[in-house]
Amino acid sequence: MPRHLKSAPRKTFADTAQKDVAERVGTIIDDIRSSGDDAVRRYAEQFDNWSPESYRLSDEQIDQIMDTLDPQVITDIEFVQTQVRRFAQAQRDSLVDLEVETLPGVFLGQKHVPVQAAGAYIPGGKYPLTASAHMTIITAKVAGVPRVIACTPPIRGEIPAATIAAMKLAGADEIYVLGGVQAVAAMAIGTDTIEPVNLIAGPGNAYVAEAKRQLFGEVGIDLFAGPTEILIVADEHADPFFTAVDLLSQAEHGPESPAVLVTTSQKLGEEVMDWIERLLPNMPTRDYAEPAWRDWGQVIVADDLDEAYRIADDFASEHVQIFTQNPREALTKMHDYGALFLGENTCVSYGDKVIGTNHVLPTLGAARYTGGLWVGKYLRTVTYQEVVNETSSAELGEVCGRAARVEFFEGHARSGDARAWRHAGTSFDWIDESRAVQATPR
Known part of the structure; x- marks a missing residue:
């Protein structure tokens, strides 16, 4: 029987349904549908105080922006993008076309065909998520999407240079400094200056998520996204300091980001809670991490690892770290998660920033029915038949x-x-x- 050292409510998909957000987003979408570029400009001015002559950056502008960056930033972006591209290519190589003869002269086939245009949304806001450019654009390009456009908002009236560099190096065909619902709607619906796309991918705030929800069907989307989640399964051998640091690493995403520890050791659980209280006061992102831990953090003590894995599956968390003596056991014991991170040498932050797997992952229990963004999301598996x-x-x-x-x-x-x-x-x-x-x- 599990015991709670720290309890908190469980977030559900229903928590994302905010009536005022839905109504506001619907109004903006309808306005852009009827007024096109004029509405896009009006909302960009209203929400971001942003009204350049053109939201699309020219090649010359992109080069000038990239020239302002420290060369080390470019080198690091290229390193990370190499990791993302390698894994995405391995995924693509695993998807093969096939043809079988089921009866004499009856041929059935399957092909993986990329969508012809995709839109990538790279958030700004409190964090310029440069890594999201790698995850959305590179994956689409490896899938073979011929046209990938990318949008990111200005940050306090400035163009986010590192994000622009990441978009360009990832292979975006068109780059727009444009954010929020207006960017998502413009990509989905199309305007006089922006040709519509077939699929939109990338994380965002509640308004961006709601825009994707309302436009789904008119365009494809990667998935519905809620607040970032982390769950750690740990036994008595886990390091409480590492465990606390990693829980807070994801809690800093926002004040509603759940951070959960499921452990077989009450002693470890208590030590982790103590470390969190010691680490939080000096954490630069305390304004987000502290309320996330206070309001949504949990520490659960399980009788054994089998029970711990069952509890973790019940959460179906976005990110699951395994801090046990035999972490690969989770590959067979667990089935509901967005991504697994095995062993203390591996952390969710690696997945978010550098290791190469995709960080656009299901939240709010959606891991029970879907995985995260990957090459296959940009492909349509189509069939053909021939009887000769x-x-x-x-x-x-x-x-x-x-x-x-x-x-x-x-x-x-x-x-x-x-x-x-x-x-x-x-x-x-x-x-x-x-x-x-x-x-x-x-």
Whole structure:
């Protein structure tokens, strides 16, 4: 029976449904749908005090912006993007087209076809999430998307230079300094100056998330996103200092970011709580991390690791770290999570920033039914069929006719009958009657 050393409410998907947010977002989308660029400019001025001659950056502007950066920033971006590209390419290589012959002369095939245009939203706000450019743009390009446009908001009236560099180096075909609902809507709906895309990916605040929710169906999206989550499964051998540091590393994302420890050791749990209280006062991002830990943090003591894994699966957390003597055991013991981070040498921050796996992951329990953003999200798996053997076509036609009539689809049945009649000489009253009428002189 699990015991709570620290309890907190559980966030659910229903928590994202804020009526005032939904109504405001809907109004903005409708306005952009009817007024296009004029509405986009009006909202950019209202929310970001931003009204350049063009929201799209020219190649010359991008080069000038990148020249302002320390060369080490560029080097680090290139290092990280190499890691992301390598893993994304390995994912793409695992997806193969196929064709099988299921009956003589009956060929069924499958192809992975990229969407033709994708939009990447890279947040700004309190944090310029440069790494999101790697995750959304590189993954799309490795998938083979021919046109990838990217939007990021200005930060306090300034262009975020490192984010622009990351967008350019990732391979974005068009770069816009434009944020919020107006950016998402412009990419989805299209305006006179922005051609619409087929799929939008990338994290954002509650308004961006709601815009993606409302536009889903008109365009594809990566997933619905809520506050960042972390859950750590730890045994008595875990380091309480590392555990506390890693919990706070994700709590700093925002005041509603849950940080949960599930441990088999009450002693460890108490030590982690003590470390958190010691670390928080001097943490530069305390304004976010402290309320997140206070209001949403939990420490749960499980009887054994099997119970700990069951508790972790019940949370279906975005990020799950495993601090146990045999961390790879979680690969077989667990099934509901956005991403696993195995062992104390691995941390969620590596996944967020440098290691190469994608950091756009499911939250609020969505890990029970979906994984995170990956190459496959930008691909459509489509099928094709070809029948070149007349005997097989006749056999399929006869079965099709019978199966369709069970469902009262006479038109479907007749398509099958026609092939059976032509290739096998099977007689059907409706065909005989139709052909007799056609042969009758007028």
